[in-house]
Amino acid sequence: MSVCRNLSTFSTCAALSLWILFVVAWPVQSQLGSENKVMDNITVRQGETVLLRCEQGDTVTHTAWLNRSSILYAGEDKWSVDTRVSLVALNQMEFTIKIENVDMADEGLYVCTVQTSTRPRTTSVYILVQVPPKIINLSREIVVNEGSNVTLMCQASGKPEPSISWNFLSNSEDLASEEELLKISSISRQGAGTYECTAVNGIGTDVQTVDITVNYAPTITEGRDIGATLGQKGVLECEASAVPEADFEWYKDDRRIFNGLNGMELVSTGALSKLTFFNVSDGDFGNYTCLAINKLGSSNTSFLLYSQFRMAT
Numbered sequence: 001m002s003v004c005r006n007l008s009t010f011s012t013c014a015a016l017s018l019w020i021l022f023v024v025a026w027p028v029q030s031q032l033g034s035e036n037k038v039m040d041n042i043t044v045r046q047g048e049t050v051l052l053r054c055e056q057g058d059t060v061t062h063t064a065w066l067n068r069s070s071i072l073y074a075g076e077d078k079w080s081v082d083t084r085v086s087l088v089a090l091n092q093m094e095f096t097i098k099i100e101n102v103d104m105a106d107e108g109l110y111v112c113t114v115q116t117s118t119r120p121r122t123t124s125v126y127i128l129v130q131v132p133p134k135i136i137n138l139s140r141e142i143v144v145n146e147g148s149n150v151t152l153m154c155q156a157s158g159k160p161e162p163s164i165s166w167n168f169l170s171n172s173e174d175l176a177s178e179e180e181l182l183k184i185s186s187i188s189r190q191g192a193g194t195y196e197c198t199a200v201n202g203i204g205t206d207v208q209t210v211d212i213t214v215n216y217a218p219t220i221t222e223g224r225d226i227g228a229t230l231g232q233k234g235v236l237e238c239e240a241s242a243v244p245e246a247d248f249e250w251y252k253d254d255r256r257i258f259n260g261l262n263g264m265e266l267v268s269t270g271a272l273s274k275l276t277f278f279n280v281s282d283g284d285f286g287n288y289t290c291l292a293i294n295k296l297g298s299s300n301t302s303f304l305l306y307s308q309f310r311m312a313t
């Protein structure tokens, strides 16, 4: 039945298409003596191949597969321009076509019409397409100041519609939200860390994470009076908790101390700042102030380097 490829048989082709339009346009019930079969829905995953099979018979004159109202195949003539659609079998038993790499848009009703010398028949089948979840819109990593209200968003596509859940990986006991939007009011420094969004729909799972950085002003957590012996080494330490990390300044009474002066060394690494005297002299004893600063504020603490006599051995 390759009539439509051949111009010389154009009228046959036109007749065939008129027949198909007739079959499609007529309410199926009203066709005298017609038989209509509704097959079970076919559920297929996105990307897979689906076979559409329809029974024939030895008295078939015309047959076609349609996607909604457009003809995919009329007999062995392909009407669809979609390269994913192809003929698998056409014989007295069956008329089978396949659709490869199925996508969302292919979901819908497919109808096979069969015209025989006795009566027309249709077979319809509904293709349902399942799509695994994919997180398509996720908040970017954010940096906020302590006390801010934070909203994280996670939107996912998929079929059936995925459900969304949030988890805070840095602290398991806290927080479990089932919403696309995760609202954290007045975030604390303990709220900093990794948040995980999970989208699930029974077909698959997608998981993505977002990091929140919470900035806060320095707090000095460590620093105490230190005893040192003349002529020996002495070390003052100052530790500050801060995000971003603090810069440190040291003062003796009201004078700022700079690195490299008078046999002293000032080294700050991360949260810790160390002031080292390689050879403690009388003038070194006294009151020191450590000042930790970041863009959100500062904090200071004072402690003494005091004279401690060498232990008798």
Ligand SMILES: *[C@@H]1O[C@H](CO)[C@@H](O)[C@H](O)[C@H]1NC(C)=O
Pocket: 040, 041, 126, 128
């Ligand atoms: C087939 O799918 C359609 C559309 O989702 C639905 O309305 C219908 O109930 C389903 N039929 C069967 C037999 O599952």
Ligand SMILES: *[C@@H]1O[C@H](CO)[C@@H](O)[C@H](O)[C@H]1NC(C)=O
Pocket: 067, 068, 072, 080, 082, 085, 099, 105, 106
């Ligand atoms: C079926 O029809 C829909 C709507 O016109 C279209 O988007 C889809 O690509 C078609 N699928 C096939 C396999 O023809």
Ligand SMILES: *[C@@H]1O[C@H](CO)[C@@H](O)[C@H](O)[C@H]1NC(C)=O
Pocket: 136, 137
């Ligand atoms: C992501 O969400 C934002 C905020 O609701 C919206 O403006 C944006 O269009 C969304 N992007 C996509 C790709 O859906």
Ligand SMILES: *[C@@H]1O[C@H](CO)[C@@H](O)[C@H](O)[C@H]1NC(C)=O
Pocket: 147, 148, 149, 185, 186
């Ligand atoms: C945070 O939200 C609360 C209400 O939930 C509001 O009262 C408060 O003003 C908000 N704070 C900021 C910094 O926007």
Ligand SMILES: *[C@@H]1O[C@H](CO)[C@@H](O)[C@H](O)[C@H]1NC(C)=O
Pocket: 231, 279, 281
């Ligand atoms: C430490 O300083 C004192 C006084 O300035 C000096 O006499 C001594 O040699 C120094 N010791 C060392 C190990 O540098």
Ligand SMILES: *[C@@H]1O[C@H](CO)[C@@H](O)[C@H](O)[C@H]1NC(C)=O
Pocket: 253, 287, 288, 289, 302, 303, 304
């Ligand atoms: C050390 O200096 C600080 C700041 O100048 C002052 O507040 C503190 O009382 C002083 N401590 C002692 C023991 O003198």
Ligand SMILES: *[C@@H]1O[C@H](CO)[C@@H](O)[C@H](O)[C@H]1NC(C)=O
Pocket: 291, 298, 299, 300, 301
């Ligand atoms: C040290 O902190 C006190 C308050 O705790 C503040 O009054 C003072 O000005 C601070 N000193 C410096 C040098 O920032």
